Amino acid sequence: MSDRHLIVLNVNGEAHEALVEPRKTLLDVLRHDLGLTGTHVGCEHGVCGACTVLVDEEPVRACLMFAVQAESAEIRTVESLGRDGELSDLQRSFSEHHGLQCGFCTPGFLMLAEGFLAQRPDAGREEIREAVSANLCRCTGYQTIVDAIEATATRRCHAQQKEATA
Template sequence: MADRQLIELTVNGAVHEILTEPRRTLLDVLRQDVGLTGAHAGCEHGVCGTCTILVDGEPVRACLMFAVQAEDHDIRTVESLERDGQLSDLQQEFSAHHGLQCGFCTPGFLMLAEGFLAQRPDADRGEIREAVSANLCRCTGYQTIVDAVTATARRRREAAPSTEDSGKEEAS
């Protein structure tokens, strides 16, 4: 039996102590030990993106990262998007734009888009199309996914206070 290592993972704001073999992937530990099954095991080679999560805000393929590598990092899974029983704006737009069909790839697309929009809130449709092309979907043809992410970007920009408004408030 391989040696086990005690690791501490911060997942969706909660700390988990896990005794695991160093060879286990972060995806396996999230699903089997932490009990968060939103990230799916697809190709298990980092190609499809169904296992995409955020590590320190960056989209990462959880099937390619060892759990021991994730210690001391902030991990977010698709389960972090829903708050108090309410879907996030991104999840709402995926639903409104029919950005999912079978749903297998959806968690990966949601986390890819969440990380991308956090870094590029002003992204245009072409940049969004390029970003989502990193994940694979066999059902939707991507158009509805691009529509959903574009609508979320627009929605977030409209909800954000403008720099002009904040300057007026400071002057008051």
């Protein structure tokens, strides 16, 4: 009797089959089975946020979720942000505002911010600061990360207003 399960994961808009043990984490499947190494392995206890991905547009610690739990969900990793070799607006903002240093925590912050801005597109600085406190960065001191997310929120709101009046 096999203790592995064949699952289909919808990751970054594509269906992927994986044969997994019930205890295998989403993080391990993303990195080892699907080769999506942008999702980083940090503490493996759900504390640092380096493994944050979006599951049905909600930020989730991939190290705390079993892959079998994600079978019917839409999963987005940091690889979903840029298209055709171009950075997303959020990635560009992180670069412009120096919101990354060593880069280890950056994918988790990007996915946390992407999910947060989808829910709160008009968030203010204090709301952003509170949201990013969920992830750990050992290099930047968060100020530049908050600046980058705030700039992205402002740009997106202006673009949305421009479209509404056009």
